[in-house]
Amino acid sequence: MTADTATDVFEEHRPVLLGVAYRMLGRLADAEDVVQDAWLRWSAADRAAVREPRGYLVRVTTRLAIDRLRQIRTRGETYVGPWLPEPYATDFADTVPDTAERAVLADSVSLAVLVVLESLSPLERAVFVLREAFGYPYAEIAAMLDRGEAAVRQLAGRARRHVDERRPRYDVDPAQRRDLTERFLTAAAGGDLQGLMSLLAPDVRLVGDSGGKAQAPLRVLESADKVGRFLVGAARKSGAGLSFRLLELNGGPAALVLSGDKPDSVFQLDVADGRIQAVYIIRNPDKLRALAA
Template sequence: MQDRRTGISDVDAGTEVFEKHRRRLFGLSYRMLGSVGDAEDAVQDTYLRWHKTDRSVIQTPEAWLVTACTRICIDRLRAAKLERENYPGTWLPEPLVELEVSPLPNAEDAHEMADDLSMAMLMVMERLTPAERAAYLLREAFDYDYPQIALALKKSEAACRQLVSRAQKHLKDARPRFEADEAAARTLAKKFAAATKAGDAALFAGLLAEDAMLWSDGGGKAAAAINVIHGADKITRFFVGIAGKVPRDVRRVFAVINGQPGWILFDGETPYLALVLDIVGESLRNVFIVRNPDKLARLRAYAPQAK
């Protein structure tokens, strides 16, 4: 049908309203699911539900959309639980390159996309139940009040307060105590890249925290460390050991990945790996390497142009 006053069809009007909130829904979905592809699918499912609904009775479209998207993500996360439990080696989130979500339409959305996207935070969130994860994100990232969260999760307000409280306890230690200065972080990232490229143990001195950890995800489809590597010395030996195994003509592109400095390595136009650095103060606390080709496919768009 069409509005006689505006000439705009109900479908077009519904699409316009949905598109206004698409980025917010994607931000929620990605942090719930840790996968760009799954997040896009969840947003698309929300879109389909939106257009099948009688929107004339919906008073607050944003609340309806966030609620529908949250429930879709919870269902998807529960379905993915067994798959991730049987995942070969370490599971890491799919890298989210900053350019994929920019430019953001307003400061509020920019704030939402900046928080809670780090690999370290997403990894800790994997320990939460789907309901805890959803309650925490709605409360902390989207500033929902407890009546809104209760409606979205179909739970009592008291139950939602408990979910958020439990999530906060789990995530407390994941937040860095000292934020890294952006310029200093980029300098440290470049020094680390030079050390890994050279495979020289001496160049790693002072870059890694003594209790640093390295996480590597090959998904059973690419070579990767099966277990998390603990300690600066072992991480240094790991990079020295693999330096000669990296293709000679690999090209490195600096990128902001999940809000943190990192590098995408390309073998020709094919993404070889994505490396993300979790910097706290003046040292590296965590190093994340994604080699699973399924999680790198979208990074092909950032391949450096041949000169």
């Protein structure tokens, strides 16, 4: 395999590798670093002995991501306020035509699920991602992780139960989410408290991630009254000069708020029964850099 061919093969599988690494880490910069390390391993490997490049590359990427997760947890870094994953631009409608498969991929990369995955062990997270998001057979996952198939099945069952118990159940209809996102932005930007209250579920939650580097609630807000009043107050303080752009992030519609041409924040909503059940706001500037383009 020539150098050019090796590059072509790697680039063909890069989207899958980045998808695995991002779901494992919840941090785009770390995921890109892991994929770059996988490229270095691939470029130095005896590629003539590799019968299945995709499987080899996913195995290398998964192991590197597990190592990165363990390093992050060993450092014991503290985070100011609630933590949310770094926004990840997705466009499954263009790349995955099958509705059922697209729904699975979108769910596996949603903010709500990735927050739950943070509480899994690195091995549990790897097994869950490979099995639930990418559909790998248990035998292949066992080979990738150098574990017995029975052990992998146990890890998968434990991880699935953990996720099912903790992740909220929300509608995934993108048209409804987009409509409510547009109405939410109109009401919030206009300081329309009554308009917001008509959209928010009584027990709605607002999770703001600033990392202590921007203004956002340091605790999760709960109830329509608290969330609505916070949003109206924030709109009044921000003043003019903000614009909004709708795009797809983490498998669903989201709003990128721009101050001039600089990303200020990202809003995403979870929806059920025609009401907004959760509002996610990401304001940590470190997590918005990839959206600057």
